[in-house]
Amino acid sequence: DAGxxxxxxxxxxxxxxxVTLRCSPKSGHDTVSWYQQxxxxxxxxxxxxxxxxxxxxxxxxxxxxxxxxxxxxxxLNVNALLLGDSALYLCASSLDENTxxxxxxxxxxxxx
Amino acid sequence: xxxxxxxxxxLRLQEGESSSLNCSYTVSGLRGLFWYRQDPGKGPExxxxxxxxxxxxxKERLKATLTKKESFLHITAPKPExxxxxxxxxxAGWDSGNTPLVFGKGTRLSVxx
Numbered sequence: 001d002a003g004x005x006x007x008x009x010x011x012x013x014x015x016x017x018x019v020t021l022r023c024s025p026k027s028g029h030d031t032v033s034w035y036q037q038x039x040x041x042x043x044x045x046x047x048x049x050x051x052x053x054x055x056x057x058x059x060x061x062x063x064x065x066x067x068x069x070x071x072x073x074x075x076l077n078v079n080a081l082l083l084g085d086s087a088l089y090l091c092a093s094s095l096d097e098n099t100x101x102x103x104x105x106x107x108x109x110x111x112x
Numbered sequence: 113x114x115x116x117x118x119x120x121x122x123l124r125l126q127e128g129e130s131s132s133l134n135c136s137y138t139v140s141g142l143r144g145l146f147w148y149r150q151d152p153g154k155g156p157e158x159x160x161x162x163x164x165x166x167x168x169x170x171k172e173r174l175k176a177t178l179t180k181k182e183s184f185l186h187i188t189a190p191k192p193e194x195x196x197x198x199x200x201x202x203x204a205g206w207d208s209g210n211t212p213l214v215f216g217k218g219t220r221l222s223v224x225x
Contacts, residue, residue, distance in 0.1 A: 104155050
């Protein structure tokens with residue numbers, strides 16, 4: 001079992017650009033959640049996808065959007081990047097009706 | 113608003129020196145409390161889930177306990193490889209499906225040989 005995998009591991013973008021991050025959930029998991037973790041902080045919930053629909057959303061602007069595919073993999077898109085978007089972006093997968101979430105290794109996004 | 117506060121922010125221990133990390137929480141109906149370990153630049157690694165006051169779980173040198181207001185992560189005779197940031201998170205509500213995790217800022221543990 002490969003666990004939760006994210007790509008890329010590191011990314012450098014220029015302010016104003018757009019970025020897409022990818023996540024493959026743990027085998028058998030159908031729910032994907034995305035979190036943003038700034039340096040020295042705990043992860044902050046961005047949104048959650050289940051059955052290809054956004055089920056819940058945290059306090060993040062519309063510049064943050066996502067998608068879930070029929071195979072349960074997911075993408076996080078961020079438009080009009082700001083310097084403050086620099087963070088570790090984490091994907092977590094879980095099985096609906098089960099509380100335990102497993103995280104990927106994260107994507108380190110640096111906006112310059 | 114659901115909140116998690118972890119203390120201390122940082123803890124430095126000698127190898128073999130046991131201690132405890134604290135996680136205080138306020139939540140509208142606790143569905144579960146989670147402990148994760150996070151190494152620098154990596155994603156959180158799942159350790160424990162606790163569901164109700166009085167519950168305890170153990171794994172190697174770690175033991176997690178839960179009351180109605182806080183959780184403790186006890187580390188017995190720590191080794192340098194236990195050095196990491198330990199994150200506490202709560203999941204609230206009784207709705208079906210997964211409500212999001214609310215995390216604390218973590219406790220940065222350093223174990224010195």
